[in-house]
Amino acid sequence: MMHIQARTEPSSLMKVVSPLLAIALTLFFGSILFSVLGKDPLQALHVLLIAPLADSYNIGEMLVKMGPLLLCGVGLSLCYKANMWNIGAEGQLLAGALGGSAMALYFLNSESAFALPITLLAGIASGMIWAAIPTYLKLKFNSNLILTTIMFNYIALYLLIWAVHGPLRDPEGFGFPESALFSDTTLLPTLFEGSRIHLGILFALISGFIAWFILSKTHLGFQIRVFGADEPAAKYAGFNSKKLSWFVMLFAGALAGLAGVSETTGPIGQLVPNVSPGYGYSAIIVAYLGRLHPLGAIIASVFLAVLYMGGDLAQIEMGIPIAVVGMFQGVLLFFLLACDFFIRNSLTFTNKATN
Amino acid sequence: MKLKSLFVGLGLLASVSAAQAEEPFKVGFVYVGPVGDLGWSYEHDRGRQELDSYFGDKVKTTYVENVPEGADAERVITQLAKAGNDLIFTTSFGFMNPTLKVAKRFPKVTFEHATGYKRSKNLGTYVLRTYEGRYVSGVTAGLMTKTNTIGYIGSFPIPEVIRDIDATFMAAKSVNPNVKMKIVWVNSWYDPGKETDAANALIDQGVDVLMQHTDSPAPLIAAEKRGIRAIGQASDQSKFAPNAHIFSVRDDWAPYYIKTTKSVMDGTWKPADFWGGFDEDMLSLASINPNLPAAVRAKIDETYTAIKSGEFKPFTGPIKDNKGNIVVAEGHTLTDQELAQVNWYVEGITDEVPR
Numbered sequence: 001m002m003h004i005q006a007r008t009e010p011s012s013l014m015k016v017v018s019p020l021l022a023i024a025l026t027l028f029f030g031s032i033l034f035s036v037l038g039k040d041p042l043q044a045l046h047v048l049l050i051a052p053l054a055d056s057y058n059i060g061e062m063l064v065k066m067g068p069l070l071l072c073g074v075g076l077s078l079c080y081k082a083n084m085w086n087i088g089a090e091g092q093l094l095a096g097a098l099g100g101s102a103m104a105l106y107f108l109n110s111e112s113a114f115a116l117p118i119t120l121l122a123g124i125a126s127g128m129i130w131a132a133i134p135t136y137l138k139l140k141f142n143s144n145l146i147l148t149t150i151m152f153n154y155i156a157l158y159l160l161i162w163a164v165h166g167p168l169r170d171p172e173g174f175g176f177p178e179s180a181l182f183s184d185t186t187l188l189p190t191l192f193e194g195s196r197i198h199l200g201i202l203f204a205l206i207s208g209f210i211a212w213f214i215l216s217k218t219h220l221g222f223q224i225r226v227f228g229a230d231e232p233a234a235k236y237a238g239f240n241s242k243k244l245s246w247f248v249m250l251f252a253g254a255l256a257g258l259a260g261v262s263e264t265t266g267p268i269g270q271l272v273p274n275v276s277p278g279y280g281y282s283a284i285i286v287a288y289l290g291r292l293h294p295l296g297a298i299i300a301s302v303f304l305a306v307l308y309m310g311g312d313l314a315q316i317e318m319g320i321p322i323a324v325v326g327m328f329q330g331v332l333l334f335f336l337l338a339c340d341f342f343i344r345n346s347l348t349f350t351n352k353a354t355n
Numbered sequence: 356m357k358l359k360s361l362f363v364g365l366g367l368l369a370s371v372s373a374a375q376a377e378e379p380f381k382v383g384f385v386y387v388g389p390v391g392d393l394g395w396s397y398e399h400d401r402g403r404q405e406l407d408s409y410f411g412d413k414v415k416t417t418y419v420e421n422v423p424e425g426a427d428a429e430r431v432i433t434q435l436a437k438a439g440n441d442l443i444f445t446t447s448f449g450f451m452n453p454t455l456k457v458a459k460r461f462p463k464v465t466f467e468h469a470t471g472y473k474r475s476k477n478l479g480t481y482v483l484r485t486y487e488g489r490y491v492s493g494v495t496a497g498l499m500t501k502t503n504t505i506g507y508i509g510s511f512p513i514p515e516v517i518r519d520i521d522a523t524f525m526a527a528k529s530v531n532p533n534v535k536m537k538i539v540w541v542n543s544w545y546d547p548g549k550e551t552d553a554a555n556a557l558i559d560q561g562v563d564v565l566m567q568h569t570d571s572p573a574p575l576i577a578a579e580k581r582g583i584r585a586i587g588q589a590s591d592q593s594k595f596a597p598n599a600h601i602f603s604v605r606d607d608w609a610p611y612y613i614k615t616t617k618s619v620m621d622g623t624w625k626p627a628d629f630w631g632g633f634d635e636d637m638l639s640l641a642s643i644n645p646n647l648p649a650a651v652r653a654k655i656d657e658t659y660t661a662i663k664s665g666e667f668k669p670f671t672g673p674i675k676d677n678k679g680n681i682v683v684a685e686g687h688t689l690t691d692q693e694l695a696q697v698n699w700y701v702e703g704i705t706d707e708v709p710r
């Protein structure tokens with residue numbers, strides 16, 4: 001018989017070595033995979049993992065990709081710390097994109113200096129509203145947060161599609177489902193000439209540090225951690241669980257909403273039906289790879305951004321099909337999670353007869 | 356030589372080496388779906404492969420598949436330009452603004468965008484007269500239906516799709532005055548699950564000939580299972596539904612890709628809005644089912660020949676919309692520019708264009 005047993009004291013050495021071990025295993029299996037396909041494994045690994053960081057343009061694009069992953073991942077880390085299983089970052093992101101874009105289109109002919117801040121606030125508020133409804137339903141009617149947040153992802157997606165085909169469609173766009181291009185007053189400024197690195201990425205990094213500060217330096221953060229680790233103990237200590245739930249959900253909704261509005265007012269520059277290639281879902285991976293630590297989320301979001309970009313580069317540079325890249329990425333995530341699992345848990349074999 | 360492959364891997368010097376005389380002419384493709392979608396992207400990739408074999412060593416092609424129509428598109432197109440591609444085809448409507456942005460930054464690279472309406476010094480557009488194929492489909496559906504109810508699965512309510520619905524219905528009506536058409540929108544170009552649901556919903560409403568403006572073979576498979584007839588889209592889909600399949604209207608991009616590549620290579624390329632249909636062999640009727648009634652088969656051939664020769668043009672007035680307004684005056688045939696703006700349903704379609 002096989003038993004899985006939680007280790008009482010995970011080895012602190014292994015905690016550091018675990019990701020390295022996972023990477024080594026992936027490189028090994030990746031090399032076999034690429035060799036079988038007749039591709040030079042060293043070149044493939046280079047294109048997949050190093051080329052995305054090899055020049056300033058690519059680093060800039062990696063940061064553009066990382067921004068929304070990090071914003072959503074930080075919010076989710078806090079939610080999961082507090083046992084609030086929010087799967088709704090995608091919907092909150094789309095709500096933010098929709099609300100922010102509606103505001104940006106309202107300011108289409110405006111020169112006001114307040115246009116951009118108000119647009120961003122509209123996006124943040126929309127994300128918060130989208131997080132608030134499932135939170136209310138959970139706290140009031142004890143509905144399942146996982147299910148309601150997933151459903152709200154779809155509602156947000158269809159609202160956005162409806163809006164971009166209807167009221168927000170560019171009147172001069174021949175009926176195509178796109179909004180007008182936003183005016184420069186509502187576009188997020190880029191930080192460096194010639195790159196797409198925009199202010200939203202700075203917001204994402206700051207949010208990571210704010211979340212870290214809240215979680216590890218404030219009484220509120222202490223309550224969240226206790227609440228997540230041992231709910232009865234938290235209640236016994238008199239912590240207000242409703243207040244904590246509201247806080248983490250609204251915080252996550254605000255960040256996801258900001259991610260959405262930062263995409264439309266940043267690299268895209270208009271509202272389109274495909275604002276997000278699933279950032280809100282990938283952010284769940286970011287949160288867990290970062291071990292629900294806001295600073296860990298920074299590393300994890302860089303890592304995922306590199307993987308996604310490497311996939312495109314592998315197609316361009318080496319003609320490796322996207323399906324193979326997907327396999328490689330899957331292998332990497334598998335080893336990361338598996339190594340992590342065996343550091344926290346041990347596998348013991350016992351003889352049935354001796355039981 | 357090792358050193359050289361390292362540089363290629365870096366991707367940094369690719370654009371430098373492309374300038375050397377012995378380097379092949381490089382052509383890049385951006386696909387919205389996977390090359391295995393057996394529809395839209397699959398046909399573009401078939402065109403790319405034919406381009407490859409036509410020019411042999413003189414041309415080197417690269418593609419990136421599954422590119423989301425959001426912030427990622429601009430990066431992928433940029434990376435193709437940076438990798439030294441001299442000509443880049445972006446093959447989905449959502450790539451329009453990203454292509455325009457990249458085209459501005461790479462004035463020496465030629466860009467061609469499918470189905471869009473924005474052009475510049477180094478950006479041309481190209482589109483298929485899919486409505487010609489629809490007209491033949493409509494005639495066939497009108498003759499084949501026993502319930503006098505034909506079904507249409509729409510992707511997005513953009514002019515191309517609305518125009519095709521109009522052509523289908525006008526054609527069906529021309530041979531069967533009692534015909535009705537039901538339309539279901541799936542808001543996706545490729546989503547086998549939703550397409551199956553849409554097909555089943557239409558069949559439940561009495562539809563016995565099914566057409567689609569989406570790219571997966573799922574509706575044909577549904578038609579085969581439920582024992583009705585269907586017409587394939589974009590590529591030859593006969594093998595998915597040997598009994599249900601009437602014919603497929605197949606896209607063939609190869610003639611255009613070869614022609615355009617030639618003109619860019621010899622310096623005669625100019626940005627234009629290109630429309631190709633039966634006359635250029637960019638549209639064809641593939642795998643016409645041998646078990647069709649002889650009269651239907653004859654009518655298919657007659658309609659096809661009339662359109663191919665230019666003797667008959669589907670959008671010739673008088674045409675009324677379904678609110679009773681005359682949208683094409685008697686004796687007038689819609690110009691390409693007017694075709695690009697069709698946003699009305701023709702008389703007899705008991706539905707509203709989604710707004």
